[in-house]
Amino acid sequence: MAERSELIVLEGVTKSFRTPGTGEDLQILKGIEMAVPAGDSVALVGPSGCGKSTLLNIIGGLDRADSGKVIIQGEDLAAKSPDELARFRNQTVGFLFQNHHLLPQCSVLENALVPALAFHGEPDRETSDRAAGLLQRVGLGDRLTHRPSELSGGERQRVALVRSLVLQPAFILADEPTGSLDPETAAHMAELLLEMNRSQKLTLIVVTHSMELAAMMGRVLKFDSGRLVEVSAEAHSATGSAS
Numbered sequence: 001m002a003e004r005s006e007l008i009v010l011e012g013v014t015k016s017f018r019t020p021g022t023g024e025d026l027q028i029l030k031g032i033e034m035a036v037p038a039g040d041s042v043a044l045v046g047p048s049g050c051g052k053s054t055l056l057n058i059i060g061g062l063d064r065a066d067s068g069k070v071i072i073q074g075e076d077l078a079a080k081s082p083d084e085l086a087r088f089r090n091q092t093v094g095f096l097f098q099n100h101h102l103l104p105q106c107s108v109l110e111n112a113l114v115p116a117l118a119f120h121g122e123p124d125r126e127t128s129d130r131a132a133g134l135l136q137r138v139g140l141g142d143r144l145t146h147r148p149s150e151l152s153g154g155e156r157q158r159v160a161l162v163r164s165l166v167l168q169p170a171f172i173l174a175d176e177p178t179g180s181l182d183p184e185t186a187a188h189m190a191e192l193l194l195e196m197n198r199s200q201k202l203t204l205i206v207v208t209h210s211m212e213l214a215a216m217m218g219r220v221l222k223f224d225s226g227r228l229v230e231v232s233a234e235a236h237s238a239t240g241s242a243s
């Protein structure tokens, strides 16, 4: 049973993919255990192909586990209907990817408001004001009417950050959010995420290859043969400084 204080609980989560051609099942996740209280910041690390994106997709309700339990806010995702899952993805989860997928024909403000269109038609005044306020906060207050093509890569990623936050999700799932940014811009993005974590108690689950970003999170979980193991803060910073 999930404890009440945990926001995200995974118990024995497994996931296999059928290999094209051979038809054989390749097991990627082999029993993931994870418990994340609200307000935590967690880095997920591991080599390419170990299952990081697969795990984020399962936590975010984009894909289903083969077995095991995914319990978010005390509710089992497996029990949700497709409609309920869609609503969960829209209102409980903030997705932030390496490729931000902004709509090129829409302004910065319109892009930030895209999640508000899914279930509500027109964004209400409060949501529009919140989007504008968040854009201000990430330094884009004077870019509201720009198109994505008129922004730098770092600015586009900040629009994607605001879009992920605009409906006030319970947690952010970020998949290599600084992967395509130069070091300075990446550091700024990391600071913004952590500032949201501290000031709003926004829970962060961040997949990253960056040792710097991982070390800024409260906890680091590492993939090890399809399972997750906790890396102690000391061991982690030692790894970080050695590489």
Ligand SMILES: Nc1ncnc2c1ncn2[C@@H]1O[C@H](COP(=O)(O)OP(=O)(O)O)[C@@H](O)[C@H]1O
Pocket (backbone or CB within 6 Å): 017, 018, 019, 028, 046, 047, 048, 049, 050, 051, 052, 053, 054, 055
């Ligand atoms: N839809 C799919 N069909 C078959 N194999 C997949 C599929 N999605 C992912 N995989 C395989 O699962 C493994 C883990 O993928 P992924 O979670 O994207 O890794 P990571 O994000 O850690 O780099 C990879 O080896 C990949 O080839």
Ligand SMILES: [Mg+2]
Pocket (backbone or CB within 6 Å): 052, 053, 054, 175
């Ligand atoms: Mg990935």
